[in-house]
Amino acid sequence: MGRVTVRHEPTPAPRARAAESSPAREAIDAGIRETVEKAYEGSEWWRARLDDAGVDPSSVRGRADLPLLPFSTKQDLRDAYPLGWATIPHRDIRRVHASSGTTGKRTLCAYSARDLQDWADQFARCYRYAGVTEADKVQVMVGFGLWTAGSGFQAGAERVGATVVPTGPGNIELQLDMMRDLGTTTICATSSFALLIAEEIASRGMRDSLQLRRGIIGSERWGSGMRSRIDELLNIESFDIYGLTELYGPGVGIDCSRHDGIHVWSDYYVVEIIDPETLEPLPAGQEGEIVVTTLRKEAMPLIRYRTRDRSWLYEEPCSCGSPFPRIGRILGRTDDVVKVRGVAIAPAQVDSVLSTFEELGPEYQIRISRPDGRRDQVVVLVEGDGDASAGTVVAERLREAMGVRVEVEIVSYGTLPRSEGKSRRVVDERSPEDAGNVS
Numbered sequence: 001m002g003r004v005t006v007r008h009e010p011t012p013a014p015r016a017r018a019a020e021s022s023p024a025r026e027a028i029d030a031g032i033r034e035t036v037e038k039a040y041e042g043s044e045w046w047r048a049r050l051d052d053a054g055v056d057p058s059s060v061r062g063r064a065d066l067p068l069l070p071f072s073t074k075q076d077l078r079d080a081y082p083l084g085w086a087t088i089p090h091r092d093i094r095r096v097h098a099s100s101g102t103t104g105k106r107t108l109c110a111y112s113a114r115d116l117q118d119w120a121d122q123f124a125r126c127y128r129y130a131g132v133t134e135a136d137k138v139q140v141m142v143g144f145g146l147w148t149a150g151s152g153f154q155a156g157a158e159r160v161g162a163t164v165v166p167t168g169p170g171n172i173e174l175q176l177d178m179m180r181d182l183g184t185t186t187i188c189a190t191s192s193f194a195l196l197i198a199e200e201i202a203s204r205g206m207r208d209s210l211q212l213r214r215g216i217i218g219s220e221r222w223g224s225g226m227r228s229r230i231d232e233l234l235n236i237e238s239f240d241i242y243g244l245t246e247l248y249g250p251g252v253g254i255d256c257s258r259h260d261g262i263h264v265w266s267d268y269y270v271v272e273i274i275d276p277e278t279l280e281p282l283p284a285g286q287e288g289e290i291v292v293t294t295l296r297k298e299a300m301p302l303i304r305y306r307t308r309d310r311s312w313l314y315e316e317p318c319s320c321g322s323p324f325p326r327i328g329r330i331l332g333r334t335d336d337v338v339k340v341r342g343v344a345i346a347p348a349q350v351d352s353v354l355s356t357f358e359e360l361g362p363e364y365q366i367r368i369s370r371p372d373g374r375r376d377q378v379v380v381l382v383e384g385d386g387d388a389s390a391g392t393v394v395a396e397r398l399r400e401a402m403g404v405r406v407e408v409e410i411v412s413y414g415t416l417p418r419s420e421g422k423s424r425r426v427v428d429e430r431s432p433e434d435a436g437n438v439s
């Protein structure tokens with residue numbers, strides 16, 4: 001597989017940096033107090049939860065009291081369908097979005113007028129961290145409509161003053177036409193779709209007719225192998241944007257030009273990392289589940305919301321000079337960990353091993369089955385140029401990393417399904433009882 005040298009210039013430090021400062025502790029404390037009060041006063045659903053947990057809102061002073069507050073989960077929000085966790089009168093709701101509902105009943109997320117502004121402001125900050133200015137043309141290749149992605153990417157880019165080209169996902173011919181004819185500099189996509197587009201551009205040899213400089217890639221976990229493949233094929237610098245529908249949507253965090261962790265906007269929400277088993281908060285550096293509490297969100301505030309995303313907190317400030325704290329790039333979700341022969345394995349482990357092999361591509365699939373009804377079998381299908389002997393080496397490295405024996409099948413490029421949305425990494429063919437972890 002040919003490797004192309006990446007020639008892009010390093011992204012300059014965000015221009016708004018001078019005006020930024022991390023919020024003072026008093027501001028965070030005040031935000032937490034307000035959130036709890038608003039939830040208690042504005043929503044019967046929240047009031048019942050806080051009462052059940054024995055929380056008297058007037059006794060909450062701030063950040064130090066977070067551990068006393070009850071957690072909330074996706075299932076809790078589903079139970080409050082459609083708008084039970086809204087804390088403002090319904091006439092003051094300006095917009096409603098929904099999470100995709102791929103893992104169950106969808107949840108609705110409502111926004112006040114100020115929430116929509118706050119979201120655009122956060123998203124604009126993400127774009128600035130990626131070096132986007134008024135001079136850029138931003139092609140938004142993610143879904144519009146009820147899902148949060150498209151409108152967030154559009155509002156943030158408009159706030160920065162860039163030109164938005166809202167193509168939405170799919171329709172490769174249209175994407176390439178717009179890119180070439182308008183001189184798109186920035187693409188926004190899921191990693192799967194960015195790879196699909198990158199491969200298409202490479203196979204048509206049309207890279208030199210394009211002005212692409214950067215990609216803003218989000219909405220699913222993607223490894224460093226996938227990232228370098230996209231960057232190399234398109235000769236761009238890509239940025240990893242973070243978000244979830246319950247917390248505004250995408251745009252609530254992004255990595256900076258150092259590409260070492262994701263900055264999170266601590267003036268809008270507080271991040272804790274907890275042990276998903278014991279629910280105890282974890283210190284910086286330790287991997288666990290991201291839990292968020294909003295500080296300003298009006299229509300649907302979150303109190304200790306368990307995101308199911310796995311990451312860790314950085315202790316030290318970033319060398320880029322940003323005042324905002326960092327979390328590690330998302331390692332996966334607490335629910336994408338599968339148990340095989342009693343051992344918990346995660347797609348992220350496969351990612352990191354595969355990315356060390358030059359001759360392998362970033363697309364892979366983990367197939368788990370129990371052919372004889374007794375013993376789990378794991379087959380990792382990966383695209384690449386290697387022969388069967390290369391597969392043996394990869395299998396050995398995966399066994400070392402994951403602690404279970406796996407078989408590796410190297411298939412030719414383009415064999416595995418390309419997705420316009422999120423790629424399915426794990427195909428568990430066991431019965432739910434066998435897998436023991438299917439919710």
Ligand SMILES: [Zn+2]
Pocket residue numbers: 256257258263318319320321322
């Ligand atoms: Zn930084």
